[in-house]
Amino acid sequence: MKTTKHTTRMKIDPQEYTFLLRGLVMGDRINPNRLIVVLIDGLSNEVAQRQLGYMEGLVEEGAALRARVKSVLPSLSRPCYASIFTGTSPRVHGVNTNEPTARLETLSVFDVLAEASHTSAVAGYHWMSELFSRGPYDLVRDVEQNHNESGITHGRFYHQDEYPDAQLFALAERMRRTENPDLLVIHPMGCDHAGHKHGGESREYAGRAAFMDGILATVLPVWMREGYQIIVTADHGMNAFGFHGGPDEAERITPFYLISQRLSSSRVTQDTIEQTELSALFCDLLEVVPSATMRPFSPSRKAQWFGL
Numbered sequence: 001m002k003t004t005k006h007t008t009r010m011k012i013d014p015q016e017y018t019f020l021l022r023g024l025v026m027g028d029r030i031n032p033n034r035l036i037v038v039l040i041d042g043l044s045n046e047v048a049q050r051q052l053g054y055m056e057g058l059v060e061e062g063a064a065l066r067a068r069v070k071s072v073l074p075s076l077s078r079p080c081y082a083s084i085f086t087g088t089s090p091r092v093h094g095v096n097t098n099e100p101t102a103r104l105e106t107l108s109v110f111d112v113l114a115e116a117s118h119t120s121a122v123a124g125y126h127w128m129s130e131l132f133s134r135g136p137y138d139l140v141r142d143v144e145q146n147h148n149e150s151g152i153t154h155g156r157f158y159h160q161d162e163y164p165d166a167q168l169f170a171l172a173e174r175m176r177r178t179e180n181p182d183l184l185v186i187h188p189m190g191c192d193h194a195g196h197k198h199g200g201e202s203r204e205y206a207g208r209a210a211f212m213d214g215i216l217a218t219v220l221p222v223w224m225r226e227g228y229q230i231i232v233t234a235d236h237g238m239n240a241f242g243f244h245g246g247p248d249e250a251e252r253i254t255p256f257y258l259i260s261q262r263l264s265s266s267r268v269t270q271d272t273i274e275q276t277e278l279s280a281l282f283c284d285l286l287e288v289v290p291s292a293t294m295r296p297f298s299p300s301r302k303a304q305w306f307g308l
Contacts, residue, residue: 032261035229035285036176036184038216039084040255041077041125042192042244043209044200044237045069048255051209054217055232055257058266063224065263065305067256067271069278071236074245075252077192078127080235080275085109085132087279087294098127101136103151107291108132109279110151113183116288121154121179123172124187129157154179158189165190169215182286188212192238200238200250220259229260229285233278260285264307271301 040048045068049056058064072083072090074097082088082095085108090096093106110120110132122128126137133145133152137159145155156171165188172186194208216232223230234254236244244251256273259266262285273281276295283290284297302308 032227032229033285033287034180034182034184034227035231035282036186036223037282038230038232039124039185039187040191040212040232040234041187041189042195042236042238043212043234043255044250045234045253045255046237046250047200047206047209048234051206052213052216052232052255052257053210054213054220055255058220058259059257059268062266063259065258065266065269067258067269067273069233069254069256069273069275071252071254071275073247073252075236075247076245077125077235078131081128082106082131083275084235084278085282087276087290089276092293095131101130103133103135104131107293108151109183109282110153112283112288112291113286114148114150114153118182118286118288119153119179120183120185121172121175121181122152122185122187123156123168123175124158124185125189126157126159128152128185128187129155154181161189161193161196163189165212166215169219173219183282188215191234195238195244196242199240199242201240205238224259227261229262230258231282232257258305262306264305269305273298273301 059066071080076098078098079090079095082093082104086093086104086106088106093104113120129142130137133148133155139159143157154175168188169186172184176184190208191212195205198204220230233256237251237254238244239248239250277297280290280294280297
């Protein structure tokens with residue numbers, strides 16, 4: 001668990017969809033080399049396949065590819081964030097627990113983009129700022145960041161686990177429109193928060209995943225129309241007791257959905273991607289060269305997915 005958990009019952013307000021939808025405007029920009037990554041904190045693969053009906057519908061219709069990701073160990077949030085965006089294991093990047101607050105020394109996707117004169121934006125939990133921008137996190141200084149010269153270019157961060165997912169997507173959408181970043185990362189905490197409070201097999205956890213699917217069904221059509229490549233995945237899962245960190249499948253196996261015009265075919269695949277492959281995949285989709293320390297995305301899988 002990341003912060004003190006509250007015991008009040010989670011309420012899902014359908015009006016949140018309406019407020020978000022009002023702010024979305026179909027644009028005319030086509031962004032084939034830009035990427036949006038939705039990193040849903042704490043969502044297990046099994047629950048995703050049961051509750052993300054909109055995403056599964058895209059797969060069924062051939063508009064998205066579905067696979068799965070195996071997280072690093074320990075399957076804790078901060079080590080997983082570090083591995084997803086540096087392409088290295090905890091043994092290499094040195095983040096083995098949720099406690100370190102310093103910025104990583106290992107090169108990340110955000111560093112690679114900055115060095116290539118590309119931009120990034122993150123709407124996410126404050127640990128993302130600590131790892132890839134600056135740390136320890138200062139609530140007043142770091143909650144809003146603009147035009148950083150290294151690491152994350154633009155950021156909007158929150159520090160309470162119960163921060164509303166729909167509000168976060170609104171902040172992200174605002175940055176997408178105003179800054180037009182090459183990489184946009186959106187990192188909602190609702191599923192993780194519900195899982196810690198109620199367990200990974202609870203009604204509340206499933207309900208929060210279903211609510212996230214509704215948000216995705218609202219925003220993805222806009223992004224798809226504008227030609228974005230989109231990845232929806234998670235950092236780790238959640239066990240029945242409301243914990244994660246170990247090697248069990250419920251804690252370690254997470255969903256992966258990819259929408260890209262570059263795919264040779266969109267389908268369900270049995271592939272299990274190592275979490276440390278993701279950063280190189282991000283770079284490939286963004287057409288920048290991964291750092292030498294990043295684990296390459298599987299060449300055989302790349303050939304199969306993209307016909308290369």
